[in-house]
Amino acid sequence: MSIESEVSLDGKKLTIAIKGRFDFGSHQLFRDAYERFYKVPQVYIVDLKDATYMDSSALGMLLLLRDHAGGDDAEVRVINSSADVRKILAISNFDKLFDIH
Template identity: 85%
Template sequence: MSVESEVSLDGKKLTIAVKGRFDFGSHQLFREAYERFYQAPDTYVVDLKEATYLDSSALGMLLLLRDYAGGDAADIRVINCSADVRKILAISNFDKLFDIP
């Protein structure tokens, strides 16, 4: 399990890539991925392309990111979801809180 973050050259977009299990064990790494930047980006992208598992604590971490990024005004995209992950997000109504293309 790993969490990697990359900020765009202009500093306006932060991409957080989760690899492996997205569960409570990745809580600290996930928080550090977005809290360690001095200037908050305009857009956050959570890339789940290599995430193999997602549980309720991962959903909670996404909500914490949303609060940190400004709540309803936050621009957060959850991309590259597998069919199973997309289903979990839809059942949890996260498709109403996040942009999930």
């Protein structure tokens, strides 16, 4: 499991790539991936292309990211999610809180 973050050159977009299991064990790494930047980006992207597993604590971590990013005014995108993950996000009504691709 690893979590990598990359900020765009203009500092407006932060991409967080999840590799392996996205579960409670990745909580601190995930928080560090977005809290370590002193300037708050306008857009957050969570890339699940290489995520192999996602549990309910990962859903909570996504909510914490959304709150950090500005809550209802935040632009948080979840991209490259598998069909199973998209189904979990839809059942949880996360498709109403996040831009999911």
